[in-house]
Amino acid sequence: MSDLRRCHVQIDALFDETLPALPVSERFIVGESVPPRPAAGRHSSDMLEWVECGAFAVFPTADALVDKADIADRFVCYLTEYLVRNADALRLNVPGNGPPVYPEIGPSVCYDYTSAVDNPVDMLLSMVEHGDGFADEIADRIEEYRDVKGDAL
Numbered sequence: 001m002s003d004l005r006r007c008h009v010q011i012d013a014l015f016d017e018t019l020p021a022l023p024v025s026e027r028f029i030v031g032e033s034v035p036p037r038p039a040a041g042r043h044s045s046d047m048l049e050w051v052e053c054g055a056f057a058v059f060p061t062a063d064a065l066v067d068k069a070d071i072a073d074r075f076v077c078y079l080t081e082y083l084v085r086n087a088d089a090l091r092l093n094v095p096g097n098g099p100p101v102y103p104e105i106g107p108s109v110c111y112d113y114t115s116a117v118d119n120p121v122d123m124l125l126s127m128v129e130h131g132d133g134f135a136d137e138i139a140d141r142i143e144e145y146r147d148v149k150g151d152a153l
Helices: 003-021 045-058 062-067 069-087 120-130 135-152
Strands: 090-093 107-110
Touching: 003 045, 003 069, 045 069, 045 120, 045 135, 062 069, 062 120, 069 090, 069 107, 069 120, 069 135, 107 120
Parallel strands: none
Antiparallel strands: 090 107
């Protein structure tokens, strides 16, 4: 199975298995439950925010990223694909960007309009270590993309 195909299977598992298994509450508590699933496409900003709530619930600590590496991979695949679709990201492997989820690879993305390299594993680590969600960071990257590309979109 190609790596891209594997990632699409992992994204399906995220939406079909991982996220539906979480407790849902209208008055959700960050880290314990998620709000009801939005009626939005997988790669919309509303869905990204819902996935972020799910990540907080699944990974209360950095150790949980290691203990649930297969589930962490599902989130990494989704974040990577989200950036590819919404910010014209290009996939690349930076092996040092993989730990603690991946021992030998480092799923990352780069762009042709900035020198920035984004690391979805680091987005998850920052979330659990500092309480920083990834949705705002990704929204900023998409805004930068739209500003640079302007009318070309």
